[in-house]
Amino acid sequence: MHPPSGIRQRAGLAGAAAALAAIVLLSSCASRWDGRVFRDGDLAFRVGPTPASWREIETPGALLSFRDDDAGATVAISGRCGKDGDDVPLVSLTHHLFIHFTDRELESQETVTLDGRDALRTELVAELDGVPKRFSVFVLKKDGCVYDFMHIAASSAPEHGRERFAAFVEGFATLE
Numbered sequence: 001m002h003p004p005s006g007i008r009q010r011a012g013l014a015g016a017a018a019a020l021a022a023i024v025l026l027s028s029c030a031s032r033w034d035g036r037v038f039r040d041g042d043l044a045f046r047v048g049p050t051p052a053s054w055r056e057i058e059t060p061g062a063l064l065s066f067r068d069d070d071a072g073a074t075v076a077i078s079g080r081c082g083k084d085g086d087d088v089p090l091v092s093l094t095h096h097l098f099i100h101f102t103d104r105e106l107e108s109q110e111t112v113t114l115d116g117r118d119a120l121r122t123e124l125v126a127e128l129d130g131v132p133k134r135f136s137v138f139v140l141k142k143d144g145c146v147y148d149f150m151h152i153a154a155s156s157a158p159e160h161g162r163e164r165f166a167a168f169v170e171g172f173a174t175l176e
Contacts, residue, residue, distance in 0.1 A: 037175065038064055043079055043145065048171020051164045071161025073153035075168070081145040090120035093146060094139045101126035114140050115173045123162075125155050136162045138169050147172070 032039055033056070037046045040063065051068065054075065059065035062076040090111075098104055107123040119140035125132055136151040149172075151165040 033064060038077075039175075043081060044175040045079070045147070046171065046173050046175060047077070048168040050168065053164075068153075068161055068164070071153060071158055071164070073151055073157055073161045073165070075165060076148075076150045076152070078148040078150075079145055081143075083146070090118065090139050090141065093141070093148075094120050094122050094137060097137060097139075097148060097150070098124070098126055098135075101128050103127040103132070112138070114138065114169065115142060117142050121166075134162075136165055140172070142174055145174075 035050060038044065043063070050066070051070075053070035054066040054068050057065050057067045057074075059074070059076050062078050064077040066075040067073075068075060091109075094109075104124055104126040107125065109120065109122045111118050112121045113119065117140060119138050122137045122139075123135070124137075125134050127133070132155040134153050134155045134157055138147075138149040140147045140149075149165075149169045151162055153161055
């Protein structure tokens with residue numbers, strides 16, 4: 001016995017709606033990052049060239065993230081607007097990124113210019129659950145948004161990974 005036609009029709013429409021939602025979701029995810037430009041609602045920016053050794057990965061809380069298999073590192077880019085940027089100094093925003101880490105050893109910290117604004121570049125080694133990691137971090141505030149760029153690697157990671165990361169970040173510019 002076949003279900004009444006109204007039930008078949010609703011089931012068919014539900015299936016079609018689910019398929020359409022999946023297509024929209026996949027296409028919106030794909031359109032967020034084109035290899036050089038990221039767009040998500042009002043948040044839009046470009047970065048420098050993505051090194052060939054980087055592959056995109058999913059990281060909770062990051063807008064974009066990559067694994068650099070060549071350098072044994074993870075790269076994560078986060079951005080948030082209208083939440084905490086206007087009256088918080090770059091040093092404090094950077095410090096907040098490492099609040100759960102122990103044995104922090106600051107190697108260097110300098111003000112650099114990204115997209116016409118001051119940004120704070122920090123190099124440090126810190127431990128999480130007893131595991132030391134080397135961090136290269138850029139924090140930038142622009143137009144009510146805060147951007148965090150992080151390169152996370154083993155404490156003995158090769159320098160060339162951080163150099164490629166710096167070139168990637170130095171290409172940053174907000175877009176309309």
